[in-house]
Amino acid sequence: MYCVRVEKVVKHSKDVATIVFDGILPSYPGQFVMLNLFGYEEIPLSLSSPRSVTVKAVGETTRALVDISPGALVGIKGPMGNPFTPAEGKALLVAGGIGIAPLLYLHDYLIAEGVEVHVFYGARNADEIVCLERLKSYEVATDDGSAGFHGNVVELAATKDLSSYRKIYACGPEPMLKALYKLLNERELLNRAEFSLERYMKCGIGVCGSCVLENGLRVCVEGPVFSAAKLEW
Numbered sequence: 754m755y756c757v758r759v760e761k762v763v764k765h766s767k768d769v770a771t772i773v774f775d776g777i778l779p780s781y782p783g784q785f786v787m788l789n790l791f792g793y794e795e796i797p798l799s800l801s802s803p804r805s806v807t808v809k810a811v812g813e814t815t816r817a818l819v820d821i822s823p824g825a826l827v828g829i830k831g832p833m834g835n836p837f838t839p840a841e842g843k844a845l846l847v848a849g850g851i852g853i854a855p856l857l858y859l860h861d862y863l864i865a866e867g868v869e870v871h872v873f874y875g876a877r878n879a880d881e882i883v884c885l886e887r888l889k890s891y892e893v894a895t896d897d898g899s900a901g902f903h904g905n906v907v908e909l910a911a912t913k914d915l916s917s918y919r920k921i922y923a924c925g926p927e928p929m930l931k932a933l934y935k936l937l938n939e940r941e942l943l944n945r946a947e948f949s950l951e952r953y954m955k956c957g958i959g960v961c962g963s964c965v966l967e968n969g970l971r972v973c974v975e976g977p978v979f980s981a982a983k984l985e986w
């Protein structure tokens with residue numbers, strides 16, 4: 754473990770913030786860190802850029818992190834885990850809720866590589882949509898219809914012809930990913946998709962078994978990014 758200092762905290766809403774570190778963490782989009790906020794549990798967080806994490810407060814540690822002050826020191830293990838693989842041509846990013854975090858990093862990376870990127874971004878309501886200013890081309894979906902398409906992000910994707918996208922990347926709650934898996938399977942596009950999964954993690958290094966998927970793969974070492982076709986949902 755090593756320490757990095759928090760340089761800046763960008764509050765997107767009461768419960769979501771981007772914590773910017775004072776140095777770059779050499780990494781690829783899709784990789785995560787085990788972050789140790791001293792006095793709290795060590796938690797996994799995807800990088801939302803080479804020097805930031807974007808966090809939603811759901812419990813004690815994430816609440817303390819969203820409310821952290823610039824200048825504080827945090828412990829980091831990693832970056833670790835398998836990243837997204839690059840695309841050529843046109844790429845689609847499908848985000849659900851705070852699943853936007855790793856896709857922000859991927860978005861910027863692909864744009865810099867000259868890839869044409871479009872984003873479908875779904876959340877419960879307009880207040881939970883964050884960081885839109887970072888996205889070049891996007892459509893929003895909200896469950897309550899308070900912004901964009903009225904419905905979930907997979908229902909939005911289902912209204913579109915997806916066949917021109919060479920790669921489809923997704924991150925979000927598992928029910929959303931399972932619905933997207935079904936849609937892409939029906940359209941025979943599953944082999945173009947990569948999903949970033951979340952599981953409760955303890956060790957982050959493949960030892961404790963707390964992050965094992967139904968198919969025996971461990972999210973911390975074989976993931977968190979998986980080829981969708983390998984998930985066998």
Ligand SMILES: Cc1cc2nc3c(=O)[nH]c(=O)nc-3n(C[C@H](O)[C@H](O)[C@H](O)COP(=O)(O)OP(=O)(O)OC[C@H]3O[C@@H](n4cnc5c(N)ncnc54)[C@H](O)[C@@H]3O)c2cc1C
Pocket residue numbers: 785794796797798799800806807808809810811812813814815816851854855950951952953954972977
């Ligand atoms: C590879 C990976 C990348 C992640 N990236 C991000 C990110 O970029 N931004 C972000 O905000 N969060 C991310 N998470 C989720 C984050 O790790 C959890 O929200 C955090 O551990 C919760 O800690 P807590 O102490 O605040 O809450 P806890 O009190 O531990 O949990 C609060 C609630 O969240 C649920 N929960 C805890 N951990 C997870 C999990 N891993 N998956 C689903 N539900 C969980 C608990 O069951 C409980 O209901 C990621 C998780 C993984 C595995």
Ligand code: FES
Pocket residue numbers: 953954955956957958959960961962963964965971972973974
């Ligand atoms: S978190 Fe321990 S095996 Fe993955």
